[in-house]
Amino acid sequence: xxxxxxLRIGLGCGFLLGFWLAFNFKAKQETYFTKLMKERNVxxxxxxxxxxxxxxxxxxxxxxxxxAAKGWFLPKSRLIVGExxxxxxxxxxxxxxxxxxxxxxxxxxxxxxxxxxxVMKVAAQLDTDIYAFIESLSENFPxxxxxxxxxxxxxxxxxxxxxxxxxxxxxxxx
Numbered sequence: 001x002x003x004x005x006x007l008r009i010g011l012g013c014g015f016l017l018g019f020w021l022a023f024n025f026k027a028k029q030e031t032y033f034t035k036l037m038k039e040r041n042v043x044x045x046x047x048x049x050x051x052x053x054x055x056x057x058x059x060x061x062x063x064x065x066x067x068a069a070k071g072w073f074l075p076k077s078r079l080i081v082g083e084x085x086x087x088x089x090x091x092x093x094x095x096x097x098x099x100x101x102x103x104x105x106x107x108x109x110x111x112x113x114x115x116x117x118x119v120m121k122v123a124a125q126l127d128t129d130i131y132a133f134i135e136s137l138s139e140n141f142p143x144x145x146x147x148x149x150x151x152x153x154x155x156x157x158x159x160x161x162x163x164x165x166x167x168x169x170x171x172x173x174x
Contacts, residue, residue, distance in 0.1 A: 094123040120165040144170040
């Protein structure tokens with residue numbers, strides 16, 4: 001009789017333990033499955049975003065190539081720009097330039113860009129030399145350059161044309 005009783009208790013405990021282990025296994029598997037589904041959804045959203053970005057890149061390939069060639073995506077370097085200004089200003093009799101502190105502006109909540117004013121004082125014998133400098137600057141500047149102010153006047157004392165040129169150097173923001 002005691003053996004039957006012990007056998008029933010053992011079977012009962014084994015049944016309860018097996019049921020508890022099965023229920024615990026099921027709960028762990030459901031938690032794991034839920035976690036995997038969340039990760040899958042995150043990956044699917046990232047894939048969708050990458051596909052959208054790829055479509056955008058293909059649609060705007062020309063514009064992006066132009067911006068890359070102009071240095072839009074490169075870090076801004078005032079030293080490199082100073083060397084370019086010195087090299088391009090060889091046709092002028094005098095060139096002095098200064099960089100104002102950069103300002104960060106935003107096109108919308110996701111896209112920002114940096115704007116740095118470059119103020120140049122130039123002097124040349126002819127105004128065409130200054131215009132040629134501006135043209136070569138617009139073609140060879142390592143970035144996007146936008147003319148802000150161009151003031152030229154003839155200096156009666158030295159018979160030079162002097163000018164104040166203000167450009168805005170625009171680059172991608174971070």
